[in-house]
Amino acid sequence: MSIYEAAEKWKDEAIRLRRHIHRHPELGNQEFATAALVTEFLTSLDIEVRHIGATGVVGLLRGSEEGPVFGIRADMDALPIEEQTGLPFASVNPGIMHACGHDVHTAILLATAAVLSEHRTQIKGAVKFVFQPAEEVAGGASDLIEGGVLEDPPVDAIIALHVWPDAPSGTVALKKGAMLAAADAFEIRIAGKGGHAAYPHRTVDPVIIAAQVITALQTIVSRHVSPLEPAVISITKLSSSSQAFNVIANEVRLGGTVRTHHPDVRSAIQKQMEKLTVSIAESFGGKAEFTYTKGVSTVINDDNIVDIIEEAAITALGREKVFYLKEASMGGEDFGAYLEHIPGAMFRLGSVAEEEPRSVLPLHHDSIIFDEHAILTGIAVLAQTALHFFHKEQDKRG
Ligand code: NI
DSSP: OOHHHHHHHHHHHHHHHHHHHHHSOOOTTOOHHHHHHHHHHHHHTTOEEEEETTTEEEEEEEOSSOOOEEEEEEEOOOBSOOOOOOOTTOOOSTTOBOOSSHHHHHHHHHHHHHHHHTTGGGOSSEEEEEEESOSTTSOHHHHHHHTTTTTTTTOSEEEEEEEEEEEETTOEEEOOEEEEOEEEEEEEEEEOBOEETTOGGGSBOHHHHHHHHHHHHHHHHHHTSOTTSOEEEEEEEEEESOOSTTEEOSEEEEEEEEEESSHHHHHHHHHHHHHHHHHHHHHTTOEEEEEEEOOSOOEEEOHHHHHHHHHHHHHHHOGGGEEEOSSOOSOOOTTHHHHTTSOEEEEEEEEEOTTOGGGGSOTTOTTOOOOTHHHHHHHHHHHHHHHHHHHHHHHHHO
């Protein structure tokens, strides 16, 4: 029996699980019912289960012999959105919806665990199934890593998928190198010396300083970063402490976001922003405080792991169902945190059904519908990739 056929046997059960999770969505770090369902299902497959934090669940499937450990991650959390799909299994939790397809990811990984548990003899090592909380609030991945998810036994490589309303259900889309951006936030506080607007020479006007800072920050991407490197600096907030037309403010605050793909570009931008801000404020007689908060890291896919996924996906689905993405995205995803420690890759799972116009709505839309045929595709590709990984590792060891 092929892996695709083995996956087909679990398709109905996966859809049942997915609909149950969809009906009972939970926000980040509150995935209690979902974690209980995951624990029960893995236990029924005779897979070792470990809990990390309140809602993280990690399953370990040991194969027929000792060897490398292959990780597969699914996120479990939903969003604070009121569902409008009208589906028979629509959310019963007011104001919470699985609008990013994490219910689909969780069900796919459970069924993948079932398929792989039937193929233990082909697993020369172990598979770690990582059911992660709180992807949407960014922090779930790093909490699990701090909790030791990549240790005991150490994980050698990790993969994940994400449903994608831009490609037909039944297909997968791959990308080598950077796939999603690092997404950071910054805050700037510029302190001047306020006073009467008719006597500006007796003040240090923070509004003028802020104007210089804003202009200077725009030169970083255009003049410090290679034109071939993706980078965005967006100033999205600006406020002055003065509420009156005739009062010069004491203080101006601004803030925004930085998006990058390359870690070196990320840290260079942070340094240059701070340098410009502080020195401009000082040269005008004011003072600036610069705060930079790192959000999710870039998802940088490992070429070798992408090759394994490609080969596995072609085996499972046929060449015509597998394609490469032309561009990376400036969106963010916390899977990048795992890839700072071990090689791995994320791929996109097409979830568009021609007959369902709502399947092309953007992720996080209150009416988006994911085509459930994608569930079978996801199970087949994940399971096949895991087996290909062990095969390659065996070859390497001769
Ligand atoms: Ni998502």
